[in-house]
């Protein structure tokens with residue numbers, strides 16, 4: 033009987049890998065650093081997801097339940113992997129809490145870290161209370177507290193969403209596009225317009241990247257059905273006149289400087305490499321790619337492979353990713369781990 | 383600040399001071415130019431709503447500023463200042479003063495609808511041009527433009543008689559716009575027609591010109607159309623916050 037598979041990280045990718053492995057009758061040890069499973073959508077309290085419009089607590093919560101109640105999956109929360117040694121088919125891992133595990137392979141589903149807007153001080157986060165992030169807006173919606181300016185609890189009349197905060201910005205060493213924030217922002221803009229019909233929402237963009245089928249349902253619908261306004265400008269600075277926030281920049285389509293008052297400014301924050309990646313790289317002996325995400329062995333022939341045989345990787349650990357693609361990659365990594373285990377058995381039989 | 387692109391500065395934004403000394407240095411006169419700030423300090427959100435309320439303007443909020451309409455435009459090819467894409471943007475963000483600078487060319491749209499076919503978002507820019515010209519007129523920014531006078535004469539005749547007599551349309555148009563009837567091109571066309579037209583057709587046309595026949599049973603249609611036009615005009619004025627006429631409001 034082959035050893036269990038170690039899944040590190042219990043977000044959408046890890047939950048999907050664990051479920052796939054257990055469905056195939058394989059034992060799984062799931063190690064999660066936080067106090068509960070679910071990953072970013074649950075830990076950060078996302079509201080309705082793109083593109084399904086399902087509540088994160090229902091959609092991802094459902095994935096958590098079926099893994100947590102599966103007898104083949106042993107879950108360790110509040111801990112991380114301290115050491116990981118051995119060869120494919122015979123790895124030994126020890127956890128921070130002292131538990132020692134014999135596993136056949138490992139799947140890293142350790143995800144991403146939200147960009148910290150304090151690193152873009154010119155956009156006012158941390159200085160003005162009414163400058164918030166997309167995560168905060170998700171929380172306003174998911175907790176039912178409503179869209180309110182944090183400073184005084186008033187409902188905003190005008191909201192600006194700034195795209196690409198912490199993405200596509202060489203100044204702060206982040207050259208990648210975070211892939212989902214355009215669509216997530218269009219979705220949040222529609223939610224705000226629905227909750228507060230008298231509140232106008234402006235999205236400041238460099239390009240709109242609502243790729244694939246997201247174009248119609250999110251970009252077009254937000255403009256055509258919800259009258260969200262899109263302005264092509266990368267904002268220079270967010271300040272305040274003492275009463276409202278002032279957004280400064282250049283409206284590139286009319287070649288004019290703008291200094292427009294707003295009640296609330298939302299940063300569409302990007303997906304940084306997990307802050308743990310240096311540690312994960314050292315513990316698991318896997319390479320990172322140049323931006324600090326976990327490197328993949330190959331794009332096509334073994335999509336889930338890392339630089340170390342027997343260690344697989346899936347989801348936003350590899351780079352900015354959507355939930356549905358993270359789930360697909362979790363299943364793909366599970367398949368790779370199963371294939372490796374069956375290879376071991378065949379080799380042993382020869 | 384040095385001026386990189388003087389063409390971007392409008393003459394009315396250039397400030398010259400007669401006797402201005404800063405730190406003891408004379409900065410009066412033309413050699414030292416001051417410029418009014420061009421910064422846009424607010425969006426006027428009502429303007430898009432007003433134009434969207436006029437026939438043709440309904441889909442203006444769909445525009446994503448691709449510029450296909452302007453590229454396709456017949457009039458833009460002749461006059462680069464005729465820029466539907468740009469006006470749509472000004473309207474969407476309520477930049478009224480900027481739009482007013484172009485108020486005397488908006489009406490020049492020839493309704494060829496090349497823009498309508500080019501627009502990937504089905505904005506109907508031709509309709510937006512009509513709505514904008516209409517808005518400018520209703521708000522008192524422009525006089526009635528020749529194209530409007532022509533349209534009015536044309537539709538008035540149809541409403542009255544249910545028929546259209548081209549000669550009368552043209553005569554009325556020239557009379558109302560203060561132009562002489564004996565335009566060279568018109569005379570040439572009339573002579574050309576007289577030479578080539580079959581006799582029976584000429585007689586028919588002459589009869590129509592003299593007697594203005596009506597479509598039979600037209601009076602009920604006329605009443606209904608008049609009601610509709612009246613209703614529509616009142617709705618347009620109401621959308622723009624203008625008095626609707628009847629009750630003086």
Ligand SMILES: Cc1cc2nc3c(=O)[nH]c(=O)nc-3n(C[C@H](O)[C@H](O)[C@H](O)COP(=O)(O)OP(=O)(O)OC[C@H]3O[C@@H](n4cnc5c(N)ncnc54)[C@H](O)[C@@H]3O)c2cc1C
Nearest residue numbers: 041043044045065071072081082143144347348353354355
């Ligand atoms: C504001 C915002 C809104 C979004 N909305 C959507 C949306 O609507 N639809 C969509 O498709 N995508 C959305 N995304 C993207 C989505 O969050 C990711 O696609 C998804 O979370 C990736 O799943 P994952 O499992 O790979 O990583 P994560 O969700 O990041 O999960 C990683 C898990 O690993 C754990 N972990 C991390 N390090 C360690 C360690 N060293 N040891 C053990 N465990 C560890 C973490 O605690 C976490 O539970 C959004 C992203 C942002 C920023």
Ligand code: SF4
Nearest residue numbers: 196199209210213214
């Ligand atoms: S998805 Fe959109 S907002 Fe996010 S980084 Fe890419 S372009 Fe910017």
Ligand code: SF4
Nearest residue numbers: 455491492494495497
């Ligand atoms: S309909 Fe008017 S705006 Fe459109 S292409 Fe023709 S002239 Fe230009």
Ligand code: SF4
Nearest residue numbers: 445446448449451501
């Ligand atoms: S073609 Fe349509 S979408 Fe493009 S700029 Fe013109 S009106 Fe806007």
